[in-house]
Amino acid sequence: xxxxxxxxxxxxxxxxxxxxxxxxxxxxxxxxxxxxxxxxxxxxxxxxxxxxxxxxxxxxxxxxxxxxxxxxxxxxxxxxxxxxxxxxxxxxxxxxxxxxxxxxxxxxxxxxxxxxxxxxxxxxxxxxxxxxxxxxxxxxxxxxxxxxxxxxxxxxxxxxxxxxxxxxxxxxxxxxxxxxxxxxxxxxxxxxxxxxxxxxxxxxxxxxxxxxxxxxxxxxx
Ligand SMILES: Nc1nc2c(ncn2[C@@H]2O[C@H](COP(=O)(O)OP(=O)(O)OP(=O)(O)O)[C@@H](O)[C@H]2O)c(=O)[nH]1
Ligand SMILES: [Mg+2]
Numbered sequence: 724x725x726x727x728x729x730x731x732x733x734x735x736x737x738x739x740x741x742x743x744x745x746x747x748x749x750x751x752x753x754x755x756x757x758x759x760x761x762x763x764x765x766x767x768x769x770x771x772x773x774x775x776x777x778x779x780x781x782x783x784x785x786x787x788x789x790x791x792x793x794x795x796x797x798x799x800x801x802x803x804x805x806x807x808x809x810x811x812x813x814x815x816x817x818x819x820x821x822x823x824x825x826x827x828x829x830x831x832x833x834x835x836x837x838x839x840x841x842x843x844x845x846x847x848x849x850x851x852x853x854x855x856x857x858x859x860x861x862x863x864x865x866x867x868x869x870x871x872x873x874x875x876x877x878x879x880x881x882x883x884x885x886x887x888x889x890x891x892x893x894x895x896x897x898x899x900x901x902x903x904x905x906x907x908x909x910x911x912x913x914x915x916x917x918x919x920x921x922x923x924x925x926x927x928x929x930x931x932x933x934x935x936x937x938x939x940x941x942x943x944x
Pocket of ligand 1: 748749772775776777778798799800
């Protein structure tokens, strides 16, 4: 009887675990975001910004929400280590792409990398959230400006592809990409101050529930 009740209790209090990867260029603020999430949701606070250096490899963090555990993987964004990102794509349930909204000079580079992420077949159906970080800085582009900047960048890329005689190729892909861009969610945050971070986590919580994928769910840790 004890085992039956224990099993029932475990079943009823079971938490599903979802993996969320946090990617973006070096310096975008991914680790600052992860540590802020830990501070906001866990009893043990995350690292303060002065303790955070460039990530070589990955950092992880877990938070517990009603009936759900979100496991975050913050991956280093330096050029030489971006090629490990794809190894995490198969098993993730959501992708967060962080862009530094303050660093106008690196926006194009940020979109170039974002574009390659959007093209990865493993995450085509996976919820994807674009975060315009550093909204605390007066120099930062707003959420609307960031969205437009990406749309403009994509348009320029298409035009240059057409000029170099690749016109007409992959029109289906272009249409699919346009739809994905149109339905893309962009949110503004300050990882430093925590503004918008809870709203982003709420978005992830809702979206992973609604688009379950078989891999890795059902964990009870
Ligand atoms: N003003 C401001 N600065 C931020 C914010 N988030 C991060 N930073 C700063 O941006 C710099 C880079 O932050 P990190 O969190 O290390 O960036 P990262 O994306 O993890 O970089 P890599 O690990 O190299 O990929 C640090 O100096 C942070 O303090 C923010 O919301 N506002
Ligand atoms: Mg980092």
